[in-house]
Amino acid sequence: MTYHLEFSALLPYWQDLAWGLWFTVVLTVVSTVAGIAVGTLGASARSFGPPWLSGLVRVYVELIRNTPFIVQLFFIFFGLPALGLKLSETTAAFIAMVVNLGAYSTEIIRAGIDAVPKGHIEAGVSLAMTRLEVLRYIVLRQAFAKIYPALSSQIVIVMLGSAVVSQISAPDLTYAANFIQSRNFRAFEVYFVVALIYLVLSILLRYLLRLIGDRFVRVG
């Protein structure tokens, strides 16, 4: 059996790939920013909030971290319309990503908060800082510095996991790959190229996250 590689078969579809790449990038950026915001709020509520709120966040975290992402996505897209909430595939993809990263980052950031010595908080309070100031300048700053590498990894995982949104017809990079494959039947070429694009995307994302870390998240 000989298979003749023919990467030129992809050329007519470069626009599909470009749009897919664009969608994946936007999806990753938006869900990273929103997901970390959710995680920060969640972790703060979990550590310092009233028991009912802390319990609620715990349920949310356990629910999301112990179910497959694709099931969460299908539930939002195919399940929620039964309750009268109809979301477009793009909205559903964004929400599922934010909800997912939100749960994971809540747990990661909470670990960082736990690692902040109690004495630092007491020191802040004794300097007449408000609770919010203590949280912002003492707790979260140190927490983020400690967990930043773990959070970066999670962001890359979420970016790669976003390939799943192609299953609800959200037009991401994998959707474009599947579409092209269904047209020219060049599975090897298509998925080889798309895998390379994801690889480059991951490396760039890691690099970017390290730059942001060095600049804004001061360690120590």
Added chain:
Amino acid sequence: MSIFRALAAGILSAAVIGLSGAAHADALDSIMKAKVIKVAVPQDFAPFGSAGADLKPQGLDVDMANYIAEQLGVKAEIIAVTSANRIPYLQTHKADLVISSLGKNPEREKVIDFSVAYAPFFSGVFGAKDVAVAKMEDLAGKTVGATRGAIEEQELTKAAPKDTTIKRFEDNNATIAAFVSGQVDLIATGNTVAAAITEKNPSRPATTKFIMNNSPCYVGLNKDEPALLAKVNEIIEKAKKDGTLNKFSEKWLKNPLPAGF
């Protein structure tokens, strides 16, 4: 000539005589005499033919077989076949008729005869009742769900207006789920899939909007049986006129016969 070749030639000619002898008897006469018509129906192709809860074959083709038998005044002997062996069953006279969602094509026409069409079989666009779409151009500005790579999806991609949004799903089930959950109001698929959707979700029936590829079902019979062919055609024409075919279509395909059938 070696003895083996002579022997082989003898057996061959005997077989040919035997075969042509069987074919020369008029099939309609033998059916009327035996009071039984043997009909091959699909074994596992709902809603045309599949095993029901009582394990007996049921479906549109089974109803059609019984109807033709009833019109002839004979008993129907239902034989469940697969799509691969339905024509051999006919050719070896194990069946008098093949009513097995059989489509017409030139290769088949070389070996068997076809009656007039008795049931619709097509791919097209189906949708919720209140969506006003009757032809491809009406899809302008609308959203249609389809299974990626399926014939219907490729056809749609080619022929639908530029501003039609085609949502492509990974498999048939996802496309169906998108329609049933209301994520799309139109889907491009086969009429048997549309029937299955309506069957399982009567609250959201998938009604026929327009046909893309039409390949109706015909009754298949052996060549050179003009009497049987004429009789079967007569029964189908009558059934078409008195609404029986439409009743079968409504019952099994959950849609009336398409216009111009």
